[in-house]
Amino acid sequence: QPALTQPASVSGSPGQSITISCTGTSSDVGNYNLVSWYQQHPGKAPKLMIYEVIKRPSGVSNRFSGSKSGNTASLTISGLQAEDEADYYCCSYSRTLPSYVFGTGTSLTVL
């Protein structure tokens, strides 16, 4: 099960907005609105930031938003803050098996 493709790294200055892409196939991202995004700080467990493409769990800042077009999902973080510096992973339900597949991960640097 190939991983979803994410950029290895992105960066932005405080206050700016950044977008992380997550590219899959018609067997996963393109066919299901079951894309989620996770934030992981070093040495910590992942934290759910977005689910079902666009929904935010209670307690997650509205600076985080999700979207999807075709086989590509995206996570946008607006008003970048130093605390946003972390690794970010997308995940999608896949009709293969069935199962879930994670993205390759993106390291966000806040300059």
Place this chain on the structure above:
Amino acid sequence: EVQLVESGGGLVQPGGSLRLSCAASGFTFSNYWMSWVRQAPGKGLEWVGNINQDGSTQHYVDSVKGRFTISRDNTKNSVDLQINSLRTEDSALYYCARDGYGTGSCDYWGQGALVTVSS
């Protein structure tokens, strides 16, 4: 407060076996699918498998099929991962996670149990 606490990790020789456990609290355990996700040192997340509410259905990623078994005990609010025929590439931090109800996501995670496979 939802809590997931993994235990059972350790150092194992190639070909050996290990059983990880995850103790859940703070929610009605029997209402949720549960997943295991692993992360090799310095690498990304990999979904390993999950189990449905009554334990009758499990799904696994191809690379662990036939070697890994997920089970649960709803009377003890726990989910286990039995790992057999361990390979060096199975070395990872193994996370227990709760599947968000119908959301296709893992909404709560434990802190992980470290498995190291080495001779």
